[in-house]
Amino acid sequence: xxxxxxxxxxxxxxxxxxxxxxxxxxxxxxxxxxxxxxxxxxxxxxxxxxxxxxxxxxxxxxxxxxxxxxxxxxxxxxxxxxxxxxxxxxxxxxxxxxxxxxxxxxxxxxxxxxxxxxxxxxxxxxxxxxxxxxxxxxxxxxxxxxxxxxxxxxxxxxxxxxxxxxxxxxxxxxxxxxxxxxxxxxxxxxxxxxxxxxxxxxxxxxxxxxxxxxxx
Numbered sequence: 001x002x003x004x005x006x007x008x009x010x011x012x013x014x015x016x017x018x019x020x021x022x023x024x025x026x027x028x029x030x031x032x033x034x035x036x037x038x039x040x041x042x043x044x045x046x047x048x049x050x051x052x053x054x055x056x057x058x059x060x061x062x063x064x065x066x067x068x069x070x071x072x073x074x075x076x077x078x079x080x081x082x083x084x085x086x087x088x089x090x091x092x093x094x095x096x097x098x099x100x101x102x103x104x105x106x107x108x109x110x111x112x113x114x115x116x117x118x119x120x121x122x123x124x125x126x127x128x129x130x131x132x133x134x135x136x137x138x139x140x141x142x143x144x145x146x147x148x149x150x151x152x153x154x155x156x157x158x159x160x161x162x163x164x165x166x167x168x169x170x171x172x173x174x175x176x177x178x179x180x181x182x183x184x185x186x187x188x189x190x191x192x193x194x195x196x197x198x199x200x201x202x203x204x205x206x207x208x209x210x211x212x213x214x215x216x
Contacts, residue, residue, distance in 0.1 A: 003214055006188060008113040008164040010155050011136075013123050015048065015174035015193055016208075017116070018096050018130060020088065027084035028059055031076060037062045048175040048194070051119050051148035052077050081122070088122065091129040103209045104135045112215060113137045117158040117171065119148040138162045149177040152185030159187070172211070176200075190214065 014020050025044040032039035037059060047055040056077045060068070068076070108114060114136050116123055121142035127133045138161030145153045159169045171182035174193035179200050182189035191201035192208065203214055 003170075003188070005168055006112070006170045006215060007168040008115060008159065008162045008170070009107060009211070009215065010115045010117045010158045010169055010171045010182075010187070012171075012173045012175065012178050013116050013118040013120060013126065013141075016172055017100055017132065018091075018126070020084075020091070020126060021048075023084055023087035023090075026087055027080050028055070030083050031080045032059055035063055035065060035076075045194075048177070050177065051142065052081060052121070054148060056080070085122065085125070088126060088129060091126065093131045096130050096132060097208070099207065099209050101132075101135070103211055106212055107215060108135070110215065113162040113164060115140065115158040115162050117155040118142065119145070119154060149175070150180035150184065152181045152187075155181055155185045155187060159185070170215070172205070 011017055021044065024047065025041055028044060028047070029039045039059060043059070046058055050058070053073070056073060104114060115138040116127070116136050118141045123141035124139060127139065138158060140154050140158035140161055144157050147153045155169070155171055156166060159166045166186045170188040170190050171178065172190045172192060173179050173182060174195045176195060176198045179189045179191055179195050179198045183200050189201050190203045190205060191198055192205040195201060196204040205211065
């Protein structure tokens, strides 16, 4: 795919623009400890880009207690999210690197439309806490979709929100599932962080500001 065709850049939020991995870990571990489920940071890595209920099922793989009803599972997921949101209140603009802000400003100056494509239902809250909302022309998150990554729905929605054809969109992702979603949506997949090992990625970033070399 030709970089010169790109008119919009869609970003996953967590692990790309900023990181809430530690807060996710603390909230999942709090829930897991109550159920006597072993939960490590390695386990937490498996939850990248995965919806809340799907994440819960992964955590419950090590559960050895009495069978849980669907209602009990929903309650557990909500309990985890309540704990997570308490942790998120600690976030501030300092949680976003200057490099990220400067890069986003320059991409907008160059005329690119920017959007968030996140499976998280907390995306808008996180952006508000870190004063990042105004950096993006649109936000597609877990409240807009019925299928999480690797389904491309969230990126297709983000492309619609910025009135751009998917073939003219690049996606910046740190998870294999996100890269797969970008490919599935017919978009240019750009990897950063853990996703640089994904063979489906067309471009691989060493640092966030490398985007300015790709999209000049």
